[in-house]
Structure formats: C-alpha cells, structure tokens
Amino acid sequence: MNARNAWLRVLLVLTMGVMVLAFTVGLSAQVQTTQSTSSGQHSKEVQVERGEVVLVDGNDLIVKMEDGTIRHIANVPESARVTVDGRELGIHDLKPGMKLQRTITTTTTPKLITTVQTVTGKVWHVSPPSSVILTLENGQNQQFKIPKDQKFNVNGEMVDAWHLKKGMTVTATKVTEEPVTDIAVQKQLSGTMPPPPPPDTPVVIAMAPPTPAPVAEPVQAAQAELPKTGSELPTIALLGCLLLAAGALSRLLRTLSHLA
Numbered sequence: 001m002n003a004r005n006a007w008l009r010v011l012l013v014l015t016m017g018v019m020v021l022a023f024t025v026g027l028s029a030q031v032q033t034t035q036s037t038s039s040g041q042h043s044k045e046v047q048v049e050r051g052e053v054v055l056v057d058g059n060d061l062i063v064k065m066e067d068g069t070i071r072h073i074a075n076v077p078e079s080a081r082v083t084v085d086g087r088e089l090g091i092h093d094l095k096p097g098m099k100l101q102r103t104i105t106t107t108t109t110p111k112l113i114t115t116v117q118t119v120t121g122k123v124w125h126v127s128p129p130s131s132v133i134l135t136l137e138n139g140q141n142q143q144f145k146i147p148k149d150q151k152f153n154v155n156g157e158m159v160d161a162w163h164l165k166k167g168m169t170v171t172a173t174k175v176t177e178e179p180v181t182d183i184a185v186q187k188q189l190s191g192t193m194p195p196p197p198p199p200d201t202p203v204v205i206a207m208a209p210p211t212p213a214p215v216a217e218p219v220q221a222a223q224a225e226l227p228k229t230g231s232e233l234p235t236i237a238l239l240g241c242l243l244l245a246a247g248a249l250s251r252l253l254r255t256l257s258h259l260a
Helices: 002-030 233-259
Strands: 031-039 043-057 060-065 070-073 082-084 087-089 099-127 131-135 141-145 152-154 157-159 169-192
Touching: 099 141
Parallel strands: 082 169
Antiparallel strands: 031 099, 043 060, 043 099, 060 070, 082 087, 099 131, 099 169, 131 141, 152 157, 152 169
C-alpha cells in the first residue's frame, strides 16, 4: 500500500511538472523577442614590455625589466610559447641573457544591445499605470508590468494605460537598449638570443725598448793641437834659451872645479 502511494505521489509530481513546463512554454511563445547589436568605433591600446632573462628554475622565470625592476613569474605553463628567431620556444628553452618582449594589444569596442519584445492579447484587467493582465492567444492570463510612458496599439491607435478597457485587443511593444563594452586582449611574446661571446684574442703586453749603453766620450789629447796657422819660432827660441843656460852652467861648474 505504501509503495502504491509513493508511486501515486511521483506520478502527481511529474504531471504537475509537465503542466508547468507547458504553461511556461505557452507564455513564452506569446511574447515575441528580437535582439540586435550595433557596434561603435573601436579603440586600440598597445603596451610593450621588455626584459632580459636572469634565471630559469623549473617553471619559474625571473626577468630583469627595462626599468631595472626584477619580475618573478611563477609556474609558467608548459603551453606558453615565445617566438625567437622564427622558432617557438617553451619555458625550458629560455636561457639567461635572452631578450624578451611582450606586446599587449587591447581593443575596446562599444556596443548597443537592443531588445524588442512584442505581445498581443485581450485586456482582462488593468491597474493603470502599473500593470495589466492580458488573455493571450492560448487562453492563458498573464500579468505584465507596464513600463513608464508605455504605449499600446489599439486598432492602429496608440494609447496609454489609462485608456485601456476590459475586452480590448491590444499589442504592446517594449524596447530596451543596453550599452556594453567589448574588450579583447591579444598578447604576443617574442625574443632574441643572447649575443655570442667575444672570440679569444691574444694579449699584447707593451714593453719599453732597452736603454742603450752610454757612449764613452773620446779622451782628449794631453796636448792640444796648435792651430794650423801657428808659427814654430817660439819653440826655436825656447831651445836656444835652454842651450845658453846649459853652456853657462857648464862654465860655472868648470870654474868651481879649478878653484877647488
């Protein structure tokens, strides 16, 4: 008996769900909705960041930025790629000294979403200016909130809520406009390999030239040469004086010897 009651409750719940779903679909079918989007003039902003690879540790990357700051980028995904000399490199291919450049392009586009809702029904009850209950084409009644300054089409004449009467067939159109901003961000990462190390060049040591030994000056002759224009007469006179002195000395010695 309990099992039978449980099955009856389940069947009742399913029946009510189907009825609610059918009622909801029926109501939504009575309100026709169209939506359109218009785009305005877009704007672009380009930001460029430059840096040099300092260290790659696993999936952690340390970069020295162009302004001198150090940036630690943790857990770089394996799927991240950088274009270096036409090749796609991953995080484990980066080397210290490589130059990286990230270009961020942000495109902003203003858009206007216009939604038009149209409903047709017979006035069953109206509470101007706030709400109206319409009997729709499927025979169901639905309450609608009346927007400010809403107009209703009654036999081709546009009237407000105060002119609605029970039994009138009306068509109401609701137009809403919603401005939105579409932002698209595109990132591009490129780089260059570090410059090759300079080739080994021989070390040139400048050496001073040896100091030359001092040149000995020629020894001057003990007797200076007489000028070629000098005369020999002084020499002859000197010899004559010596001879006279020697003769006088000889006579003196002989005289002394006789006296002794």
